[in-house]
Amino acid sequence: MFEIFAAYLQEKAGLTDEDLKIVQEHAMLKKLRKRQYLLQEGDICHHHCFIAKGCMRMYRLSDDGAEHVLKFGIENWWISDPESFNNNTPSNFYIDALEDSVLLLVEKDSFNKLMKEIPKLQAWKEGMDARSYDASQKRILSNISYTAEEKYENFIKSYPEFYKRVPLHMVASFLGVSRETLSRVRTKYAKQL
Amino acid sequence: MFEIFAAYLQEKAGLTDEDLKIVQEHAMLKKLRKRQYLLQEGDICHHHCFIAKGCMRMYRLSDDGAEHVLKFGIENWWISDPESFNNNTPSNFYIDALEDSVLLLVEKDSFNKLMKEIPKLQAWKEGMDARSYDASQKRILSNISYTAEEKYENFIKSYPEFYKRVPLHMVASFLGVSRETLSRVRTKYAKQL
DNA sequence: CGATTCTTTGAAAACAGTCAATCTGTGTGG
DNA sequence: CCACACAGATTGACTGTTTTCAAAGAATCG
Numbered sequence: 361m362f363e364i365f366a367a368y369l370q371e372k373a374g375l376t377d378e379d380l381k382i383v384q385e386h387a388m389l390k391k392l393r394k395r396q397y398l399l400q401e402g403d404i405c406h407h408h409c410f411i412a413k414g415c416m417r418m419y420r421l422s423d424d425g426a427e428h429v430l431k432f433g434i435e436n437w438w439i440s441d442p443e444s445f446n447n448n449t450p451s452n453f454y455i456d457a458l459e460d461s462v463l464l465l466v467e468k469d470s471f472n473k474l475m476k477e478i479p480k481l482q483a484w485k486e487g488m489d490a491r492s493y494d495a496s497q498k499r500i501l502s503n504i505s506y507t508a509e510e511k512y513e514n515f516i517k518s519y520p521e522f523y524k525r526v527p528l529h530m531v532a533s534f535l536g537v538s539r540e541t542l543s544r545v546r547t548k549y550a551k552q553l
Numbered sequence: 554m555f556e557i558f559a560a561y562l563q564e565k566a567g568l569t570d571e572d573l574k575i576v577q578e579h580a581m582l583k584k585l586r587k588r589q590y591l592l593q594e595g596d597i598c599h600h601h602c603f604i605a606k607g608c609m610r611m612y613r614l615s616d617d618g619a620e621h622v623l624k625f626g627i628e629n630w631w632i633s634d635p636e637s638f639n640n641n642t643p644s645n646f647y648i649d650a651l652e653d654s655v656l657l658l659v660e661k662d663s664f665n666k667l668m669k670e671i672p673k674l675q676a677w678k679e680g681m682d683a684r685s686y687d688a689s690q691k692r693i694l695s696n697i698s699y700t701a702e703e704k705y706e707n708f709i710k711s712y713p714e715f716y717k718r719v720p721l722h723m724v725a726s727f728l729g730v731s732r733e734t735l736s737r738v739r740t741k742y743a744k745q746l
Numbered sequence: 747c748g749a750t751t752c753t754t755t756g757a758a759a760a761c762a763g764t765c766a767a768t769c770t771g772t773g774t775g776g
Numbered sequence: 777c778c779a780c781a782c783a784g785a786t787t788g789a790c791t792g793t794t795t796t797c798a799a800a801g802a803a804t805c806g
Contacts (some may be wrong), residue, residue: 420694428698430690443687489682494636496689497623501613503696504729505621508794527752536697538795543754701762720784731763736786 361389364412365464368436373484382477386470392457398439399455405444407465411437414461415525418453419533429534432458432522438488439463458526503536511535512545554582557605558657561629566677575670579663585650591632592648598637600658604630607654608718612726613646622727625651625715631681632656651719696729704728705738 362384369375399405416439419429433439444451475482502514516523529539555577562568592598609632612622626632637644668675695707708728709716722732
């Protein structure tokens with residue numbers, strides 16, 4: 361499975377075979393069954409996790425027990441709680457697997473070491489962070505300015521792969537609408553086409 | 554006015570007097586009257602802008618002409634459109650002054666040069682970016698999981714300084730609710746106390 | 747097959763948005 | 777200095793959307 365990670369790093373960050381060897385020394389394979397947790401509330405997030413296979417989600421539980429999905433991730437995405445990771449503080453979130461998944465974990469010290477030793481990796485990470493930030497700004501804009509129908513439409517256009525693989529009620533939670541509303545919006549939307 | 558910027562960089566990033574001299578060579582003073590634009594839709598954002606004095610806001614116009622506020626900034630905050638800045642693409646946003654303001658602009662090439670020459674600055678910037686990202690994740694969570702009342706309460710607790718200085722209808726826009734709703738939420742909330 | 751998860755549907759209630767009118771305070775120009 | 781315009785805030789009545797609750801229908805999995 362490391363080959364998938366290697367191929368990704370080669371293509372996206374331009375790493376050499378030499379570089380990849382170093383990375384491999386610091387990457388840990390982890391398999392998760394569907395519904396298994398990668399992180400639970402209260403845990404400290406010690407790893408950045410590359411998804412080689414499968415589908416993951418990060419969410420928070422509110423006081424009334426409702427789940428609020430902050431992000432999804434599939435093959436070639438990363439998942440972690442950056443706040444907990446960076447500050448070594450207990451996470452407020454859960455991360456679990458929506459499908460049987462295979463991850464490559466890189467521990468914090470390792471991650472920092474790799475960033476120092478491989479400048480290309482550092483550069484690529486900065487670019488990825490910038491894109492993540494832009495994406496979150498777009499999402500905020502969607503949250504504050506779109507109707508439920510527009511949010512749905514925007515979601516399936518922005519993340520068609522997620523839409524195919526993720527249960528509707530989780531998409532609803534991600535968008536901040538009830539599952540019933542999203543269900544209705546979707547049938548209405550389908551009829552329009 | 555540069556002294557304010559210098560004091561900020563000294564305290565937050567630990568810059569030396571030496572460092573600050575270099576920074577000063579690359580910073581440009583800009584004064585804005587209330588309601589003046591710093592950036593308009595279609596412009597490319599060429600600067601990172603430090604707010605030495607005043608209050609700014611960044612927003613988008615939707616097709617129907619409604620304003621949607623993405624961020625506010627006051628003294629010791631930065632404002633820019635990172636997406637436009639990083640990618641050299643036309644911005645989708647407006648940035649304007651809510652009060653007479655004084656900014657220190659750092660042009661892109663200068664900014665990159667400073668980051669290279671002053672490692673402390675680089676380190677501080679990375680920390681700031683990380684905190685910005687965390688803040689945007691919190692805002693998304695507020696958007697998808699809070700009621701209008703909770704959003705309001707969370708806003709005044711998170712940004713009491715903004716709340717004092719920014720018109721209510723812009724706060725409403727920031728939160729994604731109508732000004733009438735926010736007005737009613739606020740009177741209801743005030744009575745509770 | 748039975749159990750669980752997921753989706754859909756209907757009806758009622760809660761909520762937020764819209765429209766229109768009014769009120770306030772601020773600032774500008776005559 | 778006053779009058780007027782303007783930006784901002786509030787209120788009421790109405791409309792429309794979304795949530796909630798409850799129930800039932802698919803789909804999936806062991």
